[in-house]
Amino acid sequence: MTQDLPHFGMYIDGRNVPAESGEWFETFNPFNGQPWALVAKGSAADVDKAVEAAHRALTAGEWAEMTATKRGALMRRLGDLIAENSQSLSDIEVRDNGKLLAEINGQISYIPQWYYYYGGLADKIEGAVLPIDKPDSFVFLRQEPIGVVAAITPWNSPLFLTTWKLAPALAAGCTVVIKPSEHTSVSVLKLCELIEKAGFPKGVVNVVTGFGNEVGEPLVSHEKVAKIAFTGGEAGGVAVHSAAARSMKSVTLELGGKSPNIIFDDADLEEAVKGAISGIFAASGQTCIAGSRLLVQASIYDRILKRLVEFAGQAKLGDPMELSTQVGPVTTQQQYARVLDYIGIAKDEGAKCALGGGPSTDTDLKDGWFVQPTIFSNVTNTMRIAREEVFGPVLSVIPFETEDDAIRIANDSPYGLAAGVWTSDVRRMLKMSQKLQAGTIWINTYRAGSFMVPFGGVKRSGMGRENGQDAIREFMQTKSVWISTAAETPNPFVMR
Template structure:
């Protein structure tokens, strides 16, 4: 049976790789290849950047008013709403996450385009009061230029749109490089831009492997900015490459987020919040609350509650509404998760649930790992310090508020954190002292197009979503106009 084929969009046309190469993509639930994508190389990446640059400097896109740009974004939002079920189903086939989760995400994505569509014609400069007589000075906010958006495999469309919406609202043009593991939904999504009325070349896609197309995209002299979501090691490499060419970057990287449960919390809610923080999306999320810190006085009780809930989790077909935990997206990631479980056992952590591939024969072909919980974890163990990116939870005891802060902040990451308490004073104090870009109190894993998202420390640079995200794609120009006749001494600074 022939595999379904997807093609890239470059300069408004559907294209294959210039050398005719293809590579397969597999369904994590059954391990079978179901589609194939163009295996692009440097020449393809060059063509995509050139198309984006041409669209940025001339033609219909730069001639559009900001108001018309906003209308295009809102039209795109309507098309995403129309095709949400189709796009979500493609994501499930590609990354194995629950259909309920993916459909919820895709149905929420239009809000980013409505929001930033509304901001497009509210990008303002200002008149400057200067100390120079007979001089008029003002500022303009202008788009950076060509943006390369490099996206991961866990939530391809949502994390792409966090970049696309503000970049397009600002007036930039885009080259999208999706993960080689989950490119299909991005290519289907990219077809909507022409239907929405975007000029050719404004949004382009390149599929393939990072080592084969990445250097061209990141180092190309006509690329102004790299917006990347992924692992911190890859992010650091991209940062180094971009720095050599003085490019702007936004990096949303890894996390080892603490989810802190105090003795005065509603323990039932806190236990459910711990489950949501790690086993939703099979732990394959940068904001995963993979370290649950529990106050010693309620430690045993909370561990028991978390294990009891996790034990009931139903593994299965991610398209089935009854399924709660789906497969790992790639075989490489599954093997990495299993290796971390071995490391945790060797380091002396106590495995109280899971710890292996499921025994269910109906899941044998899929890339599953059981929901796994380690208790009595010390924060210096590798399982507590390194990002596993899978359904593996470390539970760590703490004594006091000071102890909780010390443990929570003792990591190279700072993407997110959770606090469970009935004390408003403690909630505010902990939120102030936690070194994380997002802090949730008595909830976990909530995001919004209105709220800035990004990390401290090695969790990244810059922010996505919220009003200020559009600033990541703009630069400021200052204009001086001489209102006087004549030019004074030309050999001295005005």
């Protein structure tokens, strides 16, 4: 009986609470397709309670009066607690989204660094005294928190991508209402236990759980939300941006990608193949930065394709909790169906399936949402499989002749989140880094990231930056202060 499953309420104003409606929804384990927990099914009433709590904490009380140095100390304490509890958090996340334990372990063990980094930055936010052309005037700038932040996060890396928003927002002095994906809410709720234990005042961090139309929409449109930080698909990002524009809210959007991973014939080809495999089959292709378009110089195309098929064909599908597993399930049943639909579309368009091309045939995995690592050759950049984000373990291999040809194909996309380049030519490295239209360029590596390095997209891949010092500025606003030192105002009817 599903009612016997563990129940996880929302976290509002420092308390775990059920939904106002008393309703719950199931969250599923992608490995076996079975529900494993019940999560509170929120509504606009729950959103209003959470935002009001965040607004109270922002404007009055302990958090509002707290020094930046004290905020930083709380954040570093939170980082320590996450490090101490990383294994239990990893286990929950694997059960909820099906990512490999080996990858989730690495992510969650790394998360504390965000809280240490931004905790250190919290009291390094400086204003400025401005030189001014007006006589008898003293002008300075204040950097202040932007306000209540709505953080809307996806299902592929729940804690990791929540941290990208939460850490700089807290360092800036904001308060936050998190809306996690309805598919992967539990690990974020467990994080709140650590936030409370770290000593954060109530209302500073809140979590409302539920579905986009019932929770996400009222959160985005709430009059007391000043900033929306969103990671998700393009359609969701467009809806968020449109709603935010109606109420003049600030937004950071990290959206989809169709990233080119480019192999030149002077590259270390074995390392390039590993980079191509990592770029698309790690995390079962469920990353916004997936190198789903592999551009290969024509002179080495057949050789690379053969090696890719050999390498990916040996990948072990299985239980994501087993450290030997290399490819886990797709996180949701809807996404599983979507990936299979795109495989069918690619075949109909004339792409040649060189590997995979369907659900796993392993009977031990029949209850889970497993898609075989799939490689298509005979792909042109006009095909849907090369232009639309699949978000699954599906690779399109496209030939090119020259540098300029590679640049043209790579940039012929509505997206611009990331790109990879494999070459031993330093001149080419610099040219490609300049010419490729993407927020991140990896050269002779792929899927590398750090709390120190800004991340974000261009074109339809989003706006704003997460990580690095750029991120904290996304949660601040500048206030200009004028002080007159004049003994008298010469003419009150004339602008000074």
